[in-house]
Amino acid sequence: MTPSQSTADVAVVGLGRVGLPLALSFADRGLRVVGVDNDPARLEAVRAGTMPFQETGTQELLDRVHASARLSLSERVADAARARHIVITLGTPSFSHIEIDMRDIRSALDDLLGVLSTGHSLILRSTIAPGTTEFVAGYLAKHRGFQIGEDVFVAHAPERIAAGRFLAEIDTLPCIIGGVGARSGEEVAELFGVFDAPIVQTTPVQAELAKIWANILRYTTFALPNLLMMDCERHAANVFEVIDLINRDYPRGGIAQPGLTAGTCLRKDFAFSEERSAAPGMLLAVSRVNESVPLFLLEGAKRRLGSLANRKVAVLGLAFKADTDDERDSLAHKLIRLLERELADVAVHDPHVSTPTVSFEDALDGAELVVVAANHSEFREQRALAAIAERAAPDCLVVDPWNCWGAAQVFAYASELVALLPAHPTPREARG
Numbered sequence: 001m002t003p004s005q006s007t008a009d010v011a012v013v014g015l016g017r018v019g020l021p022l023a024l025s026f027a028d029r030g031l032r033v034v035g036v037d038n039d040p041a042r043l044e045a046v047r048a049g050t051m052p053f054q055e056t057g058t059q060e061l062l063d064r065v066h067a068s069a070r071l072s073l074s075e076r077v078a079d080a081a082r083a084r085h086i087v088i089t090l091g092t093p094s095f096s097h098i099e100i101d102m103r104d105i106r107s108a109l110d111d112l113l114g115v116l117s118t119g120h121s122l123i124l125r126s127t128i129a130p131g132t133t134e135f136v137a138g139y140l141a142k143h144r145g146f147q148i149g150e151d152v153f154v155a156h157a158p159e160r161i162a163a164g165r166f167l168a169e170i171d172t173l174p175c176i177i178g179g180v181g182a183r184s185g186e187e188v189a190e191l192f193g194v195f196d197a198p199i200v201q202t203t204p205v206q207a208e209l210a211k212i213w214a215n216i217l218r219y220t221t222f223a224l225p226n227l228l229m230m231d232c233e234r235h236a237a238n239v240f241e242v243i244d245l246i247n248r249d250y251p252r253g254g255i256a257q258p259g260l261t262a263g264t265c266l267r268k269d270f271a272f273s274e275e276r277s278a279a280p281g282m283l284l285a286v287s288r289v290n291e292s293v294p295l296f297l298l299e300g301a302k303r304r305l306g307s308l309a310n311r312k313v314a315v316l317g318l319a320f321k322a323d324t325d326d327e328r329d330s331l332a333h334k335l336i337r338l339l340e341r342e343l344a345d346v347a348v349h350d351p352h353v354s355t356p357t358v359s360f361e362d363a364l365d366g367a368e369l370v371v372v373a374a375n376h377s378e379f380r381e382q383r384a385l386a387a388i389a390e391r392a393a394p395d396c397l398v399v400d401p402w403n404c405w406g407a408a409q410v411f412a413y414a415s416e417l418v419a420l421l422p423a424h425p426t427p428r429e430a431r432g
């Protein structure tokens with residue numbers, strides 16, 4: 001089927017945390033959408049009208065789209081060619097070799113190769129290593145002889161929205177479009193013009209660099225206070241007081257707060273620069289700092305409590321950041337594995353994730369160590385600290401790199417923390 005005979009306006013290939021909200025948003029703006037995913041359970045959930053993950057406002061959006069019947073679903077990537085615009089929102093993990101894993105994108109490209117025709121546009125919304133858009137354009141030119149930018153259009157339009165803010169940011173964040181050849185940029189701008197966000201045209205590689213470097217900036221921004229937290233422990237200093245000294249009334253301050261820094265984007269996107277870096281190892285070191293925070297917290301606890309073997313440890317939060325149900329690439333999992341290797345009895349509570357966890361009360365009862373792994377809003381309330389003091393063991397140590405209750409102690413006993421609580425604690429901002 002050629003785009004002139006198309007029965008849909010846009011196809012979204014990969015109905016994950018990026019693709020599904022985008023497909024629903026296109027449909028909500030009146031476009032006829034084909035949603036493609038090779039996971040039957042994912043398709044079944046959408047068909048049944050149930051969002052398979054939390055994303056603010058999207059259940060209501062799915063309800064509306066269901067009623068409008070503007071979204072059709074398929075397991076076959078080739079069905080995407082029913083639409084003029086094909087948006088790829090597949091996962092792009094990193095191999096442990098510090099190299100982009102493009103297998104899903106390559107597989108979708110091969111499925112599309114035979115069905116693409118003049119007038120189609122292929123938009124890479126996934127996060128990709130510099131040069132990938134030109135590779136995709138070259139692949140289509142090589143195997144099908146298309147003139148990219150003249151008869152078939154290829155562009156990178158990176159997803160820059162933070163989890164939980166999709167519907168707010170789709171209409172506000174500048175939409176970067178890096179089109180290949182003469183007309184790809186304007187073709188793709190027509191599609192994204194259904195949203196209210198300003199469109200910024202650039203080259204494909206600049207779009208790729210802008211996306212990954214925004215995440216590298218964020219990853220590095222959080223590595224610095226995490227390294228400072230470790231430095232402070234060595235010098236018996238208080239990291240929150242040092243951060244306050246750096247930032248207070250100082251125009252060149254601005255260091256962030258410590259915490260567990262990971263998640264499916266930050267943890268791997270740096271690798272897309274590191275794989276051919278001019279300063280090999282620099283970003284790897286940033287990653288190592290963030291990756292060593294769970295071990296730092298565990299060792300700090302052991303220094304204060306001694307062996308953790310056969311002692312109950314409550315881990316609060318499995319998600320990779322506050323107030324999300326996304327636990328992919330969360331450092332909480334690493335922390336739990338490390339605790340288990342100490343033969344600790346680990347009890348986990350998270351009110352957001354779909355993985356079953358024990359109740360807040362059951363996690364705390366008799367715990368000798370409580371680690372706040374994700375700073376969910378529920379944990380930042382004073383009553384959460386009160387519950388820890390009430391239910392955990394009398395000399396329970398609390399590890400809170402987030403400064404959830406404004407007590408400004410990474411390691412403190414629950415009794416001390418309750419006494420230190422300011423009248424009006426200022427919980428730290430959620431990271432994401």
Ligand SMILES: NC(=O)c1ccc[n+]([C@@H]2O[C@H](COP(=O)([O-])OP(=O)(O)OC[C@H]3O[C@@H](n4cnc5c(N)ncnc54)[C@H](O)[C@@H]3O)[C@@H](O)[C@H]2O)c1
Nearest residue numbers: 014015016017018037038039089090091092104126127159
């Ligand atoms: N999650 C975020 O917050 C976020 C933000 C910005 C950018 N990104 C980037 O967007 C991309 C997608 O991320 P995500 O979190 O939505 O990933 P995801 O894993 O949630 O979604 C990918 C979807 O593609 C499906 N899939 C895999 N292979 C397929 C195939 N061959 N054919 C059809 N469907 C297939 C999977 O079943 C899954 O539903 C990645 O490059 C990621 O780095 C993600």
